[in-house]
Amino acid sequence: MKFKNSIVFLLMIVLIGTSCPLGVLAESATAAQAVNSTMLVQSLDEVANIDKSSNIDQEITVIYKNNDASVQNLGLTTQEIKGGETLSPRVDVIEVNDAVNVDAMVTSLEANPNVLVAEKNRYIQTAELPNDPELSTAWQFERIGAGATWDQINNADPVVVAVIDTGLNTAHPDIVGNTVAGYDYVDKTTTMKDVAGHGTAVSGCIAATANNGIGIAGIAGNANIKIAPYRAGGTYEGDTNLSIASICAALYDAANRSDVKVINMSFCTYDPSSALEMAVADAASAGKVLVAASGNQGKIGNIDAGKDAYPASYAHVISVGATTSTDTIASYSQHNDQVDLCAPGDAVYTTSFTGDYKSVSGTSFSSPVVAGACAVLMAADSSLTSAKVETVLESTALDFGTAGKDDHYGYGLIQLDKALAALPDTSSITYRTHIQDVGWQDWKADGAISGTSGQSLRLEGIEINPQNEGYDLGVTYQTQIQDIGWQDWVANGTLSGTSGKSLRLEAIKIKLTGSDADLFDVYYQVHAENFGWLGWTKNGESAGTQGLSYRLEAIRIQIVPKGSAAPGSTETPFVSS
Known part of the structure; x- marks a missing residue:
């Protein structure tokens, strides 16, 4: 498995409209002593929850170095923060008061010995293009060799794919029964829903039920593959915004689960995030297979064409580009030297959050095709490591474009049948x-x-x-x-x-x-x-x-x-x- 060069940037985003900010670092010792001890925040239960309609520019993502640290170690007061939530044992999101200089507080928190990383929270967009309702053939199933493998794998213990996205309609007739518990960071509940639509479409590419006489089939075929949905955003139909804080919390949670083997991330940003990079690294160190969309800004003339997209370009992440039904790279598919593989992503047919089906396009849907293939390989051989899974897919891919690895196709179009055939005899x-x-x-x-x-x-x-x-x-x-x-x-x-x-x-x-x-x-x-x-x-x-x-x-x-x-x-x- 190749190791990517990762460049860490400290995000310094200037907050517009702050007048006379309370410089967090400039507070004098005398002023600090004047703060009534009862104003120190010992728990985020002491402040309001963050409202869905709040200004995300006033939020800070805090990742602690370990599970023992919490907001009580930060020395914050109710004059500085007005809201906050604990998203996971190591991830808090804090909403600062309007008069506080957010950038100064980020700098202060970064210096705290209990904090691994602190940065302004922001949104990452899902990697979906407008859909085409005229196209209604699930051609992607055949193009990667899944038509020859759908009934080959019969594993007893499920292989779980964590899908960090806008949620999931778990009652969809082609999804029902193929899910395990996840978490909704928007509504703070384990009861899952998808009002935006993106997450259900992504999940269908992986685990729509095969051979049930309705709809489509996911890449998993008859293998025992389950989806653990994590809702990190998506508050209305078509909403593509996912919170970095929620994404990080989902990554840490999935990393700690023994049943989760693969994590799919169908979203991207061109602004690196230290918090996201740390969370990705934690999941990788836990042995998870990490798969992400390469991005949709690859078209000639796009200002971001050829740039590294994140999390796809972080170390230990399989970056996936999109191909069309003619095996050409989609015009929008991002291209850079971090692209590892490609898979069908242009006008693919999948499950809709309405309970029906729809045609969708984007590297958002190439990524789950590869994630599903990774899960099938691990269902066939549970001894496979994340590195071995990637190596097998890359070594059996159909090489298009420039011979060998290139910036558009990576190592090529995945071929699940050949990858399964290439698995060594286990024992x-x-x-x-x-x-x-x-x-x-x-x-x-x-x-x-x-x-x-x-x-x-x-x-x-x-x-x-x-x-x-x-x-x-x-x-x-x-x-x-x-x-x-x-x-x-x-x-x-x-x-x-x-x-x-x-x-x-x-x-x-x-x-x-x-x-x-x-x-x-x-x-x-x-x-x-x-x-x-x-x-x-x-x-x-x-x-x-x-x-x-x-x-x-x-x-x-x-x-x-x-x-x-x-x-x-x-x-x-x-x-x-």
Whole structure:
């Protein structure tokens, strides 16, 4: 994964219309001593909430260095601030009184040892162009190879994509059931809505339900992909404004969630934000895949054409440009040396916040196509890192434009089918059994049957070996033996059971070891006397019988990425008297 050069600018925005400002740094010691201690703000509960219609130029985003710091460490008074809200444990937004010099207060807060960054709050626009109601074909699904992959992935544990946007109509018939909890920073609630429309359109590109006979399908297809919507703005239909403070709070929250693997950011600004950069870096350090729109100002003659857009141009963010149905780069798609990939974004058909569908254009909709592809890859192999996900997509992309990486297409148009095919074999396991009257069978692997069925022959011993090139993975196992009970655990090819003693195996436990053991599940299923095949079980749980004197006759073992669906039914893997 490449690391982008990040240039941090301190935003110094001059507030117009302040007369006789209260210079925060110029306050004398005598004046400070004169402040009644009861006026010091100990909690933002002591001041009013920020009104939706308030002037954002009077707001300051404060990101603390850790969760222990809060507004009580800032030394602010009710003469200086009139409102504020805690958006997350590390993010506050403060509304200063009209007479206060906002820039001076930002400088003062930046010097506070408890503050990581403080800057004036402002809006970032979503990266959507006016829609075209005449176009109504979801062509984007086929152009990136998703038509060949929609039913290939069947992961048990969901891969969650955090969509930081204008919210989501969670009741949309093509979205319902495909969401998990997020947060609405506009209305301060976990109940989600979308009155602006942008977030629902973005989310549909990722996770609109496939194969349900209505509407469209998201890039996720049948994979278990969920949306965690975060509403950072959008107070009326068509409103494209998202608050940086809310975006940062959403990033910190998503970074702390173990279920969130991918974060989509379909918005951009050409003015760097230290607060946004810090929040992005925190999510990246938490291992999240970060995907963002490259921007819509790339058309020749646009004053911002060729400029870096943020957050797409920050380190560890996949910057995505937009292509048309003819695989050409869209005229508006931003171009710079930070563009990594491109995806369909011009006149794509997706879900509407009204419960219907609509055609939309912009890099806003290329970004979720790539974010959805990232989620599918992680659903196929939960051991993938964010760097590996990006590398696989870039190495399998369809190269357009100048050969190799270029400023318009990046590495090219993503191809999900090729990316899935390029994933390395995650893991393999081999095993063999010692069978009554037969002896040692040949080695079997990855779910194949070792033993017999219908011959009433007991298993007497077993050896199991992992075959895991590139992973630190071992296996340990123990068996319950006739007249002996549970043996001690053995590992990596060592005999468990007996040889030459005519004693049956009655039950078995298997689990993985090594530093990469948490990336996989080991499933196993046994064929037991008088029961036949019992259910699959995993990760050290018992399979077989106890107290019934029944023999094991066969076994199959399989390693799968962590959270993947069981190879078959998990009903009743173990029976005890």
